[in-house]
Amino acid sequence: METGSGRKILIIEDENDVADLLSLNLRKAGFRVSTAADGANGLQKARDDRPDFIILDLMLPKMSGLEVCRVLKGDTVTAHTPILMLTAKAEEIDRIVGLEFGADDYVTKPFSPREIVLRIRAILRRGETADESLKAGPISIDPARHQVRVNGKPVRLTSLEFKLLRTLMQRRGRVQDRDRLLNEVWGYESVIDTRTVDTHVRRLREKLGKAGDVIETVRGFGYRLREN
Amino acid sequence: METGSGRKILIIEDENDVADLLSLNLRKAGFRVSTAADGANGLQKARDDRPDFIILDLMLPKMSGLEVCRVLKGDTVTAHTPILMLTAKAEEIDRIVGLEFGADDYVTKPFSPREIVLRIRAILRRGETADESLKAGPISIDPARHQVRVNGKPVRLTSLEFKLLRTLMQRRGRVQDRDRLLNEVWGYESVIDTRTVDTHVRRLREKLGKAGDVIETVRGFGYRLREN
DNA sequence: CAGGCGTATGACGAAATTGTGACGATTCGG
DNA sequence: CCGAATCGTCACAATTTCGTCATACGCCTG
Numbered sequence: 001m002e003t004g005s006g007r008k009i010l011i012i013e014d015e016n017d018v019a020d021l022l023s024l025n026l027r028k029a030g031f032r033v034s035t036a037a038d039g040a041n042g043l044q045k046a047r048d049d050r051p052d053f054i055i056l057d058l059m060l061p062k063m064s065g066l067e068v069c070r071v072l073k074g075d076t077v078t079a080h081t082p083i084l085m086l087t088a089k090a091e092e093i094d095r096i097v098g099l100e101f102g103a104d105d106y107v108t109k110p111f112s113p114r115e116i117v118l119r120i121r122a123i124l125r126r127g128e129t130a131d132e133s134l135k136a137g138p139i140s141i142d143p144a145r146h147q148v149r150v151n152g153k154p155v156r157l158t159s160l161e162f163k164l165l166r167t168l169m170q171r172r173g174r175v176q177d178r179d180r181l182l183n184e185v186w187g188y189e190s191v192i193d194t195r196t197v198d199t200h201v202r203r204l205r206e207k208l209g210k211a212g213d214v215i216e217t218v219r220g221f222g223y224r225l226r227e228n
Numbered sequence: 229m230e231t232g233s234g235r236k237i238l239i240i241e242d243e244n245d246v247a248d249l250l251s252l253n254l255r256k257a258g259f260r261v262s263t264a265a266d267g268a269n270g271l272q273k274a275r276d277d278r279p280d281f282i283i284l285d286l287m288l289p290k291m292s293g294l295e296v297c298r299v300l301k302g303d304t305v306t307a308h309t310p311i312l313m314l315t316a317k318a319e320e321i322d323r324i325v326g327l328e329f330g331a332d333d334y335v336t337k338p339f340s341p342r343e344i345v346l347r348i349r350a351i352l353r354r355g356e357t358a359d360e361s362l363k364a365g366p367i368s369i370d371p372a373r374h375q376v377r378v379n380g381k382p383v384r385l386t387s388l389e390f391k392l393l394r395t396l397m398q399r400r401g402r403v404q405d406r407d408r409l410l411n412e413v414w415g416y417e418s419v420i421d422t423r424t425v426d427t428h429v430r431r432l433r434e435k436l437g438k439a440g441d442v443i444e445t446v447r448g449f450g451y452r453l454r455e456n
Numbered sequence: 457c458a459g460g461c462g463t464a465t466g467a468c469g470a471a472a473t474t475g476t477g478a479c480g481a482t483t484c485g486g
Numbered sequence: 487c488c489g490a491a492t493c494g495t496c497a498c499a500a501t502t503t504c505g506t507c508a509t510a511c512g513c514c515t516g
Contacts, residue, residue: 114419122411145455146403146446158503159448195463196505202464219462219513386492424494426474431493447473447502
C-alpha cells in the first residue's frame with residue numbers, strides 16, 4: 001500500500017527493536033524512514049533531513065524526549081513538523097506534559113504498529129488542509145474535493161490526470177521535464193517510460209477541451225502551464 | 229490557536245489524567261475549562277457555571293453519566309447545552325445514544341486530543357447556525373437521536389452505516405479515502421480491510437434507495453457526498 | 457525543401473479499481 | 487437453543503484506467 005506517498009519520517013528511539021518494528025511498518029506503508037538513537041542525534045537529523053513527521057520516544061539517553069520536543073518546537077526550521085510521542089504506560093503524567101510542549105499526539109507502549117501508521121496518516125492529512133484551490137485562466141481545481149472546473153463546468157479526470165494537472169498548476173509558468181513529472185505524479189521510484197507522460201498530457205488536453213491550450217509543450221524540455 | 233474564543237467548557241470525568249489531558253488541550257485551543265470529578269459535583273457546576281459545553285464521561289462515581297445527561301437535558305437552565313459523551317467501548321454507545329438521552333455527540337476512548345477539540349468546535353459551530361441536524365438533499369440525519377430520514381421517511385441503518393453516513397455528511401463535498409473513513413468510523417485500532425468500506429457503502433446506498441446517489445465514487449481516491 | 461528529431465495521436469491489451477452477491481462468524485433477543 | 491440481524495471477507499464480473507507501441511505530424515536546421 002503506497003499511501004505514505006514517500007514522505008519522510010524520523011524515528012527518535014533508543015530501543016532498537018521498537019525502532020525496527022516501526023521502521024519496517026512505516027516503510028511498508030510507503031514512507032521513507034530514518035532513525036536516531038538518542039536525543040542529540042535526533043535533533044541533528046531533524047534539522048538536516050527536514051522530515052515531514054517525527055516519532056519521538058519520551059525516554060532517551062543524553063537528552064529526554066521532552067527536551068527534544070521543546071527544542072524542536074522552538075526552532076523555526078522544525079516548529080511545524082508534527083510530533084508523535086511514544087510513552088510507556090507508567091509515564092502518564094509525562095505524556096501530558098509532552099503535549100504541553102507541543103507534541104501533536106501520543107501513543108502508549110505497547111502499541112500496535114498499524115495504529116501508529118493510521119495516526120500518522122490522520123495527522124498528516126490534517127496538515128494537508130492547506131490544499132487551497134488553484135486557478136489558471138478558465139481552469140480551477142479543488143484538491144480537497146477532487147474537482148476540476150473549466151469555465152465553471154465540472155470536468156471528470158482520472159486520478160493520474162488530476163495529479164498531473166495539479167502538479168503543473170502548482171508550478172505554473174515553469175517548465176517541468178518529464179522526469180520531474182514522473183517523480184511528482186507517479187512517485188519517486190516509478191519504472192515508467194517517460195513517453196507515457198506525453199500520452200497523459202494528451203488525454204488531459206483533450207478533456208480540458210479548448211482550455212487545454214494552457215498546457216504548452218516546450219520542445220526538448222517538457223511541459224509548462226501558460227502563465228497569463 | 230485562539231479559536232475557542234473564550235467559551236466555557238465543563239469536563240465531568242473522574243480519571244484525573246484524562247481530565248488533565250483534555251483540559252490542557254482545550255485551554256491551548258482557547259477555551260476556558262472547569263472540571264468535576266463525579267456526577268453530583270458535575271451537575272452542581274453545570275447549573276452554577278453555565279458552561280457553553282459539557283464533556284461527560286459515561287462511567288462516573290455516585291451518578292452515572294447517563295443519569296447526569298438526562299437530568300441536564302431536563303433542566304431548563306442546561307437543557308440546550310451541548311453534551312459530548314466519552315465512553316470506553318464503542319459498543320456501549322450505540323445503544324445509549326439510540327436511547328435518546330440527548331447527548332449531541334460521542335467519542336470513544338482512547339481518543340486523540342485533537343479530535344476532541346475538532347468535534348467540539350464542530351458542535352459549537354452547528355449551534356451558532358441553529359442547524360442541529362445535517363441535511364444533504366433528501367437525506368437528513370439527527371446525530372443525537374441516531375436517526376436518518378429520506379424525504380421525511382425514517383430509514384433504519386445499522387450503527388456502522390450510520391457512522392459512515394455521518395462521517396461523509398460532516399465533510400460533505402470533500403473526498404475521503406478509505407483509510408480516512410476507516411479511522412473515523414471503525415477507529416484507530418481497527419484491523420479492517422479497506423475493501424470492507426466498499427461493502428458498507430454499497431449497503432448504505434441500497435438502504436437510501438434512490439437518494440443513495442448522493443454518495444459518489446471517486447475512482448482511485450475514495451468516496452464523497454455530492455455537494456448540491 | 458528535405459531530413460532528422462521530438463511530439464501528438466490513436467489503438468490495444470494489461471492492470472487496477474469498484475460493484476455485487478454470497479458465505480460464515482458473531483451477537484443479541486427471545 | 488434458535489432465528490434474525492449485523493459484520494467482515496471473499497470471489498467474480500463489469501468497468502475504467504493505464505502503459506506501451508506504431509505511426510503520423512510538425513518544427514528546426516542545414
